[in-house]
Amino acid sequence: MQVEQIKWSPKDKWQSISDKNLSDTANLVFAIGNFDLIQDPTRYDELRAKYPNADIITCGSDGEILNGKLVDQQIIVSALYFEKTDIQCVQIDINQVKDSFDAGTHLSADLDKDFITHLLVFSDSKNLQSSDLMTGIHINLAKHVPVTGGLPGIYQDTDTSLVGLNGPPKKGQLIGIGFSGENLQVGYSIARGWTSFGAEKTITKAENNRLYEIDHKSAYHFYQQYLEHVVDDVDQAISQFPLGIKRVASDPRIVRSAIELHPDGSITFSSGFSIGDNIRMMKTNISSLLSSAQEAANHSLKPLDDQKADFLLLVNCSGRRNVLKDWVCEEIESVNSILSYETPMMGFYSHGEISPNQPNSKSEVHNQCLVFTAFREN
Amino acid sequence: MDSNHLHHLLQKQINKYASDTPIPAGLNNLLNDISQTYTNFERDQELIERVMNVSSEELLDANQELKKINEEMDRFVYSTSHDLRAPLLSILGLLNIIEKENKQYDIQGYLKLLRDSTVNLDKFISDIIDYSRNSRLDVEKKEVDIGEIINESFKHLNYLPGCSTLLKLVNIDAKEKFYCDERRLTIIFNNLISNAIKYQNASLSDSFINIEAMIDEKAMTVQIEDNGIGIDATYLQKIFDMFYRASPDSKGSGLGLYIVKEAIQKLHGSISVESTLGMGTRFSVVIPNLERH
Numbered sequence: 001m002q003v004e005q006i007k008w009s010p011k012d013k014w015q016s017i018s019d020k021n022l023s024d025t026a027n028l029v030f031a032i033g034n035f036d037l038i039q040d041p042t043r044y045d046e047l048r049a050k051y052p053n054a055d056i057i058t059c060g061s062d063g064e065i066l067n068g069k070l071v072d073q074q075i076i077v078s079a080l081y082f083e084k085t086d087i088q089c090v091q092i093d094i095n096q097v098k099d100s101f102d103a104g105t106h107l108s109a110d111l112d113k114d115f116i117t118h119l120l121v122f123s124d125s126k127n128l129q130s131s132d133l134m135t136g137i138h139i140n141l142a143k144h145v146p147v148t149g150g151l152p153g154i155y156q157d158t159d160t161s162l163v164g165l166n167g168p169p170k171k172g173q174l175i176g177i178g179f180s181g182e183n184l185q186v187g188y189s190i191a192r193g194w195t196s197f198g199a200e201k202t203i204t205k206a207e208n209n210r211l212y213e214i215d216h217k218s219a220y221h222f223y224q225q226y227l228e229h230v231v232d233d234v235d236q237a238i239s240q241f242p243l244g245i246k247r248v249a250s251d252p253r254i255v256r257s258a259i260e261l262h263p264d265g266s267i268t269f270s271s272g273f274s275i276g277d278n279i280r281m282m283k284t285n286i287s288s289l290l291s292s293a294q295e296a297a298n299h300s301l302k303p304l305d306d307q308k309a310d311f312l313l314l315v316n317c318s319g320r321r322n323v324l325k326d327w328v329c330e331e332i333e334s335v336n337s338i339l340s341y342e343t344p345m346m347g348f349y350s351h352g353e354i355s356p357n358q359p360n361s362k363s364e365v366h367n368q369c370l371v372f373t374a375f376r377e378n
Numbered sequence: 379m380d381s382n383h384l385h386h387l388l389q390k391q392i393n394k395y396a397s398d399t400p401i402p403a404g405l406n407n408l409l410n411d412i413s414q415t416y417t418n419f420e421r422d423q424e425l426i427e428r429v430m431n432v433s434s435e436e437l438l439d440a441n442q443e444l445k446k447i448n449e450e451m452d453r454f455v456y457s458t459s460h461d462l463r464a465p466l467l468s469i470l471g472l473l474n475i476i477e478k479e480n481k482q483y484d485i486q487g488y489l490k491l492l493r494d495s496t497v498n499l500d501k502f503i504s505d506i507i508d509y510s511r512n513s514r515l516d517v518e519k520k521e522v523d524i525g526e527i528i529n530e531s532f533k534h535l536n537y538l539p540g541c542s543t544l545l546k547l548v549n550i551d552a553k554e555k556f557y558c559d560e561r562r563l564t565i566i567f568n569n570l571i572s573n574a575i576k577y578q579n580a581s582l583s584d585s586f587i588n589i590e591a592m593i594d595e596k597a598m599t600v601q602i603e604d605n606g607i608g609i610d611a612t613y614l615q616k617i618f619d620m621f622y623r624a625s626p627d628s629k630g631s632g633l634g635l636y637i638v639k640e641a642i643q644k645l646h647g648s649i650s651v652e653s654t655l656g657m658g659t660r661f662s663v664v665i666p667n668l669e670r671h
Binding site for chain 1: 426432
């Protein structure tokens with residue numbers, strides 16, 4: 001497997017970062033960029049001209065992660081040449097299917113499922129019930145096939161999800177990339193860094209991403225009970241204290257972050273709940289976020305020969321930036337520090353991260369997490 | 379750096395250990411970061427304490443609730459087994475007599491007594507079912523027709539002696555549609571109406587029950603009045619208790635009014651009673667209109 005990288009900025013135009021002469025051979029290209037830049041059809045046309053034989057995945061991000069650095073106002077591109085692996089890209093227009101579950105089943109139905117060993121998924125999250133989407137995907141896909149990826153965008157603004165396949169990115173798209181082949185190794189892991197506190201509560205009323213009641217009282221009441229007089233402004237603070245869902249006793253909690261408080265005391269979250277979910281409040285600090293990122297990056301390399309990746313993809317929740325503030329760059333640098341010097345890595349910011357909650361379990365949409373997918377071809 | 383923004387402990391530490399040396403501007407970010415860490419640490423401590431308090435209160439409340447339920451359960455099991463056995467024993471006694479006497483002529487009389495005991499037993503068991511239904515099931519909101527519920531109650535209770543001769547006055551003033559839990563309303567009306575039928579004043583020939591209901595957007599207010607035997611003032615406060623029977627002649631299970639009170643509580647309503655011994659009783663019930671809640 002070979003990887004070369006280029007980048008584009010309004011000032012410097014296209015520049016090469018690493019050149020492996022993959023113009024004709026690259027079969028998969030990831031282009032991640034600032035919302036305005038990446039939507040310009042000219043950029044896509046230029047990429048198409050450079051990589052005529054590749055499937056090109058385009059994706060809008062608020063800040064781009066490139067080789068251990070956070071860059072801004074750029075388009076970053078990784079062109080991948082898989083020599084012994086089959087790649088199949090599928091695109092579903094979410095507005096053309098009935099619901100999230102349907103979107104998932106369509107996606108997995110369109111894939112040649114028999115030999116798939118890993119599935120990457122990028123999607124718009126607007127009007128999407130993420131756990132239904134994952135259930136739909138797994139309907140046609142063996143349970144042991146891990147699904148990783150994310151919902152690009154800013155976590156307090158679900159209107160910003162832009163993804164595209166062989167064209168500039170746009171809203172309302174769901175894209176799957178299936179990998180099959182015996183020579184491909186894929187490692188994945190999820191960095192959380194959140195700890196739960198307080199008593200276990202039960203979700204008693206929720207509709208999709210909107211949470212109405214916890215133990216028959218308004219969602220806001222729960223926050224008020226814990227946070228009033230501890231923080232200056234409870235309404236502001238709810239976004240700093242996500243809820244963690246416990247679905248399987250021995251598994252870590254799935255994090256859900258609050259994004260909007262409504263006058264009736266209900267709260268919209270970045271992803272959904274089911275009635276009967278057990279939850280606790282979650283908190284974190286800069287230090288646990290940083291160390292979780294490094295640990296998870298390390299973990300994603302473990303299944304690979306020599307623990308070395310040919311390419312590492314990051315999907316990082318934009319909500320983590322609100323906690324990290326000045327330390328955003330350190331999170332990415334700490335990941336880079338465990339990679340060998342020349343390993344190409346790239347990533348985008350998201351408001352939903354897709355990964356199995358535990359190895360070999362069903363994939364879920366998480367919030368406030370950082371998902372790594374490491375590729376190596378032997 | 380504005381030193382007023384530093385955490386008070388950090389400020390004290392600076393004053394104590396570095397009061398003589400001016401702090402170089404290059405250290406401002408470091409100090410702000412340390413200050414922020416102090417603040418976060420303190421907030422987390424406070425948060426954990428708060429959550430411990432909230433949780434321990436919740437635990438105490440839950441414990442209290444469990445104790446209450448447990449006590450009720452104890453009483454329930456004791457009284458139930460006792461009350462279930464009484465009619466059964468009388469059925470067995472009657473069967474013995476029928477077997478021994480071996481004569482045809484009085485069988486009809488014994489059969490009637492057998493039937494009465496069986497009906498009592500059945501009533502008691504269905505009260506228990508109502509009780510457990512009320513405590514287990516969630517409130518089910520739908521539009522209800524109070525007139526229909528009251529009519530059904532009278533029809534259902536028609537087997538009771540004295541039901542057909544009782545003068546029934548029903549007046550419903552519905553200004554709004556009423557949304558409530560039909561099953562619980564049925565339980566409430568069945569019990570209150572059956573009391574008025576059962577406890578008529580035998581010396582009167584013009585026994586009546588008068589039901590006045592008024593429904594508006596907020597609630598339904600109902601008065602159920604009779605001119606029956608009434609309840610002694612000393613017992614009045616206890617009639618809603620489990621297994622309390624105000625009259626020694628009472629044939630009831632002692633559950634009826636308890637179930638009424640529990641059902642009304644589930645609907646977030648209220649009930650009160652006024653009574654004069656020998657003159658009659660009036661129950662006043664207020665049940666919120668769920669459409670507005």
